[in-house]
Amino acid sequence: MNASPDRAPLRVGIAGLGTVGAGTFKLLAGNADQLRARCGREIVVTAVSARDQSKDRGIDIDGIQWCDDALSLAKLDSVDVVAELIGGSDGIAKSLAETAIANGKHVVTANKALLAHHGATLARAAEAAGVSLAYEAAVAGGIPIVKAMREGLAGNRISRVYGILNGTCNYILSAMRESGREFEDVLAEAQSLGYAEADPAFDIDGVDAAHKLAILTSLAFGCEVQFDAVHVEGIRSVSPLDIRFAEELGYRIKLLGIAGRTDHGIEQRVHPCMVPISAPIAHIEDVFNAVVADGDYVDTTMYEGRGAGEGPTSSAVVADLTDIARGRSVPTFAIPAADLAPLEAAPMSSHVGSYYVRFMVVDRPGVFAEIAGALRDHSVSMEAILQHGRDPGEAVPVVLTTHETDEASMTATLTAIQKSEAVVETPMLIRIEAL
Amino acid sequence: MNASPDRAPLRVGIAGLGTVGAGTFKLLAGNADQLRARCGREIVVTAVSARDQSKDRGIDIDGIQWCDDALSLAKLDSVDVVAELIGGSDGIAKSLAETAIANGKHVVTANKALLAHHGATLARAAEAAGVSLAYEAAVAGGIPIVKAMREGLAGNRISRVYGILNGTCNYILSAMRESGREFEDVLAEAQSLGYAEADPAFDIDGVDAAHKLAILTSLAFGCEVQFDAVHVEGIRSVSPLDIRFAEELGYRIKLLGIAGRTDHGIEQRVHPCMVPISAPIAHIEDVFNAVVADGDYVDTTMYEGRGAGEGPTSSAVVADLTDIARGRSVPTFAIPAADLAPLEAAPMSSHVGSYYVRFMVVDRPGVFAEIAGALRDHSVSMEAILQHGRDPGEAVPVVLTTHETDEASMTATLTAIQKSEAVVETPMLIRIEAL
Numbered sequence: 001m002n003a004s005p006d007r008a009p010l011r012v013g014i015a016g017l018g019t020v021g022a023g024t025f026k027l028l029a030g031n032a033d034q035l036r037a038r039c040g041r042e043i044v045v046t047a048v049s050a051r052d053q054s055k056d057r058g059i060d061i062d063g064i065q066w067c068d069d070a071l072s073l074a075k076l077d078s079v080d081v082v083a084e085l086i087g088g089s090d091g092i093a094k095s096l097a098e099t100a101i102a103n104g105k106h107v108v109t110a111n112k113a114l115l116a117h118h119g120a121t122l123a124r125a126a127e128a129a130g131v132s133l134a135y136e137a138a139v140a141g142g143i144p145i146v147k148a149m150r151e152g153l154a155g156n157r158i159s160r161v162y163g164i165l166n167g168t169c170n171y172i173l174s175a176m177r178e179s180g181r182e183f184e185d186v187l188a189e190a191q192s193l194g195y196a197e198a199d200p201a202f203d204i205d206g207v208d209a210a211h212k213l214a215i216l217t218s219l220a221f222g223c224e225v226q227f228d229a230v231h232v233e234g235i236r237s238v239s240p241l242d243i244r245f246a247e248e249l250g251y252r253i254k255l256l257g258i259a260g261r262t263d264h265g266i267e268q269r270v271h272p273c274m275v276p277i278s279a280p281i282a283h284i285e286d287v288f289n290a291v292v293a294d295g296d297y298v299d300t301t302m303y304e305g306r307g308a309g310e311g312p313t314s315s316a317v318v319a320d321l322t323d324i325a326r327g328r329s330v331p332t333f334a335i336p337a338a339d340l341a342p343l344e345a346a347p348m349s350s351h352v353g354s355y356y357v358r359f360m361v362v363d364r365p366g367v368f369a370e371i372a373g374a375l376r377d378h379s380v381s382m383e384a385i386l387q388h389g390r391d392p393g394e395a396v397p398v399v400l401t402t403h404e405t406d407e408a409s410m411t412a413t414l415t416a417i418q419k420s421e422a423v424v425e426t427p428m429l430i431r432i433e434a435l
Numbered sequence: 436m437n438a439s440p441d442r443a444p445l446r447v448g449i450a451g452l453g454t455v456g457a458g459t460f461k462l463l464a465g466n467a468d469q470l471r472a473r474c475g476r477e478i479v480v481t482a483v484s485a486r487d488q489s490k491d492r493g494i495d496i497d498g499i500q501w502c503d504d505a506l507s508l509a510k511l512d513s514v515d516v517v518a519e520l521i522g523g524s525d526g527i528a529k530s531l532a533e534t535a536i537a538n539g540k541h542v543v544t545a546n547k548a549l550l551a552h553h554g555a556t557l558a559r560a561a562e563a564a565g566v567s568l569a570y571e572a573a574v575a576g577g578i579p580i581v582k583a584m585r586e587g588l589a590g591n592r593i594s595r596v597y598g599i600l601n602g603t604c605n606y607i608l609s610a611m612r613e614s615g616r617e618f619e620d621v622l623a624e625a626q627s628l629g630y631a632e633a634d635p636a637f638d639i640d641g642v643d644a645a646h647k648l649a650i651l652t653s654l655a656f657g658c659e660v661q662f663d664a665v666h667v668e669g670i671r672s673v674s675p676l677d678i679r680f681a682e683e684l685g686y687r688i689k690l691l692g693i694a695g696r697t698d699h700g701i702e703q704r705v706h707p708c709m710v711p712i713s714a715p716i717a718h719i720e721d722v723f724n725a726v727v728a729d730g731d732y733v734d735t736t737m738y739e740g741r742g743a744g745e746g747p748t749s750s751a752v753v754a755d756l757t758d759i760a761r762g763r764s765v766p767t768f769a770i771p772a773a774d775l776a777p778l779e780a781a782p783m784s785s786h787v788g789s790y791y792v793r794f795m796v797v798d799r800p801g802v803f804a805e806i807a808g809a810l811r812d813h814s815v816s817m818e819a820i821l822q823h824g825r826d827p828g829e830a831v832p833v834v835l836t837t838h839e840t841d842e843a844s845m846t847a848t849l850t851a852i853q854k855s856e857a858v859v860e861t862p863m864l865i866r867i868e869a870l
Contacts, residue, residue: 155466
C-alpha cells in the first residue's frame with residue numbers, strides 16, 4: 001500500500017563515511033531496486049559529510065553534495081533524513097542529531113553512546129518535532145532487536161531482557177575456552193585480527209555492552225535511558241582457571257548485559273556470568289551477539305546474529321530508512337517520550353542470585369572451616385566447595401558455589417574471608433545466572 | 436508520536452474463541468494499560484463470534500456484541516479490525532477474510548493454511564481496499580519473524596530462509612533422540628501431553644510446516660505464495676536407528692522447511708534433515724521453533740521461541756493489532772501485492788546436496804561392490820560407508836553418505852541398488868544440509 005512508484009524519493013544525508021557510513025551507501029546503491037519495490041519510492045543519498053573528501057572509500061560520491069561541516073548537512077533542504085554515523089556520546093554527533101531534529105529532519109543513528117547518555121532528551125525533541133529518531137543499528141548490529149522489542153513483542157510485559165551485547169568480549173571468552181590461553185594473549189590476537197580495537201577498554205571493560213543494555217532497558221520497561229545506573233564489570237579478570245572450573249560445574253562464562261524487574265526496582269548489570277551449558281545462549285560463540293527477551297505472553301524469545309561489522313550494521317541502518325520511507329513511525333522508546341518515567345534503579349547490593357567464588361588459599365588444615373564459618377556468619381548457604389589436588393603450604397585454588405543470596409551478604413562474606421591469613425589473593429567472584 | 440490519548444479506540448471483532456481467540460481476549464484485557472501507552476489509543480474488543488455462546492472460556496464477554504454468524508461480525512460498523520481465529524484454508528475463514536476486506540476492515544489472522552492457499556489473492560484484495568492483512572501469528576507463533584523478514588531485514592536480498600516450523604515434530608524428534616524410543620511410541624506420548632493432535636497427520640506429515648514455509652518464501656523472494664510447489668515429507672519414517680547413525684556421523688535429525696534461490700529457480704522443501712551438531716539450529720529442542728534468514732548484508736540471523744500455544748500466538752496477534760492501532764502498515768508480502776511475481780519453482784529433481792542413505796542388506800560378500808558400482812554408474816561420489824557388526828546371511832544396516840550430487844542422480848542410484856536381491860527394504864534417504 002502507499003506503493004505508487006511516483007512518490008518522491010526519500011533523501012538521505014550521510015554524516016560519517018567510516019565502515020558503517022560507506023557500507024550504508026553501498027547497500028542503498030546495491031539493493032536500490034529491491035528497496036524501491038519494498039518502499040514504493042526510492043531511497044537516495046543526496047549529501048555526505050566526512051573529514052577527508054579525497055579518501056578512497058570504495059564508493060562513488062560524484063554528483064552528491066559534499067559537506068565539510070556535518071551540521072550544515074543537517075540544514076540542507078535536499079535532505080529528509082540525517083544518518084548520524086560519526087559516533088561518540090557528545091560533541092559533533094550530539095550537535096548533529098539536535099540540529100537535524102531542530103530542522104525537521106528524521107535521524108537514523110548507529111550511536112549507542114549517544115542514545116545511552118541522551119536518549120530520553122533526544123527522543124522528546126524528536127517527538128515534539130514530529131520526526132523519527134531511529135537506532136536499530138545501535139543495539140546488537142544486524143539483529144532487528146529494537147523492532148522486536150518495540151513492535152513484535154509490544155503486547156507483552158517484559159520481565160527481563162539480557163544478552164551477549166559485545167562481540168569482542170564474546171570472541172575473547174570463546175577463544176580462551178577453546179585454547180586454554182590467558183586473557184592478554186587472546187586479546188592481542190583479537191587485536192591483530194581486527195576484532196578488538198588498539199585501545200580495547202571500551203569493549204572489554206563492559207562500557208559498550210552497558211550502553212546497549214541501557215537502551216534495551218528503556219525499551220523493555222518504559223523508563224528513561226539511564227546509563228549511570230548500570231553496574232558494569234568487564235572481562236579482564238576472567239582466567240583460564242575459572243573457565244575450567246566453570247566447565248566442570250556445567251557452566252560457560254559469558255559477558256552478559258541483564259536488565260530485569262526486581263522487588264527493589266529495575267536492575268541493570270553487565271558482568272561476566274556463569275550460564276548453564278543447557279541454556280541456548282551458552283552456545284553463542286565468537287563475535288556473534290544474542291538477545292533474549294522474556295515476556296508474560298510470548299514466554300522466552302531469542303534473537304541471534306552478527307553484532308557489528310559493515311554489512312550487519314548497514315542492514316540495520318537501512319531497516320530504519322525503510323521504515324521512514326514507508327511512512328512508519330513509532331514512539332522512540334515504545335511509549336511516547338513524554339511518558340517515559342525516571343528509572344527506579346535497584347542498587348546492586350540488593351541483587352539476589354547464586355555465586356561462584358574462587359579463593360587462592362594456603363593449603364593448610366582449618367581453611368575450609370574459616371570459609372564455612374564466614375558463610376554461616378552472613379547466612380549465606382553453600383551449594384558446593386571443591387579443591388583439586390593438594391600442595392601443603394602452597395597456594396591452591398578453592399572454589400565454592402552458593403545458593404541464592406543477596407549481593408550485600410556475599411560482599412560482607414568475602415570481606416570477612418579475605419581477612420584470613422590463608423587467603424593470598426583477592427577472591428574471584430562470578431555471578432551464576434538462572435536462565 | 437501520534438500518541439494523543441484522545442484518539443478513538445481501535446475496535447476489534449474476534450471471530451473464533453478457541454485457544455488463540457480467548458488468549459487474545461485475555462491479553463488485550465490484561466495488558467490494556469501498556470497497550471494504550473504504546474499505541475496512543477485503546478484496543479477494545481467490541482464483538483465476538485464462536486459456535487457456542489454459553490461455553491465457559493475463562494473470559495468475560497458480557498456487554499460485548501455476540502455474533503452467531505462470523506460473517507455478520509465482519510460487517511459491523513462497530514468493528515475496525517477482524518481477528519480471524521477460526522482456521523482452515525477455505526470455508527468460513529476465507530469467506531470471513533474476504534467479507535472483512537470488502538467491508539473495509541483490517542484483517543489479522545493466525546491462519547497459515549488460508550495464507551498458504553490464498554495469500555496473494557487476499558493480499559491483492561486487502562491492498563486494493565486500503566486495509567491491512569496481518570499474519571504474524573501464522574508463522575512460528577510468538578517469534579516476530581514476519582516483521583523481521585518484512586521490515587527488519589528489508590535492506591537485504593535473502594538467499595535462503597529455513598527453520599524448525601512445527602513444534603510437534605521437533606518435540607517428537609527430540610524425545611526419540613533422548614529416549615531411543617520408536618516414533619509411534621513417542622507420538623502416543625505427545626498426544627497424551629497435548630503436544631500432538633488426535634489426528635496428527637497435519638503436523639507429522641509436514642503439511643503445517645509447508646504452509647508456513649510457503650509464506651516465508653513469498654516474504655523472502657517477492658513471489659506469490661505457492662504452497663503446491665513445496666516438496667513435503669514428514670517424519671513417520673525416521674527411526675531410532677537413523678537417529679543413532681546421525682549422532683555417530685556428527686548430525687542431528689530435524690524436520691526443516693527450507694526455501695532458497697538456486698540456479699533452477701526457488702526451491703521449497705520440507706523434510707527430515709541431517710544438520711551438523713555445530714549448527715545453532717541443531718540445539719533447538721522440544722516444542723521450540725526457530726527460523727534462520729541469510730541476507731547479503733546482515734549475513735545469518737536466527738530467531739527462536741515458542742511456535743504455538745495460547746500465550747505466544749496471542750502475543751503475535753496483538754503485535755499485529757498494535758501495528759494497526761499505531762497506523763502502521765506495510766505491503767502484505769513486503770512488496771505491493773500487485774508486483775508479486777509468480778514463483779519460479781525449482782523441481783526437486785534439480786536439488787543439489789549431500790545425502791545419507793541407509794540400506795538393510797543381506798550380509799554376504801559382494802554387497803558393497805554392488806552399491807559402489809551403482810554410485811559409480813550414476814556419477815555419485817561417496818563420502819563414507821559404514822556397517823557395524825556382522826551377521827552372515829541376515830539383514831544388517833549399511834549406511835552411506837555422499838558428497839554433493841543432484842537429487843535425480845541420487846534417485847536413479849537408489850532405484851538401481853534396490854534391484855539387488857541383497858537389499859531387503861526400501862532404503863531410507865535423509866538429506867544432509869550444509870548450514
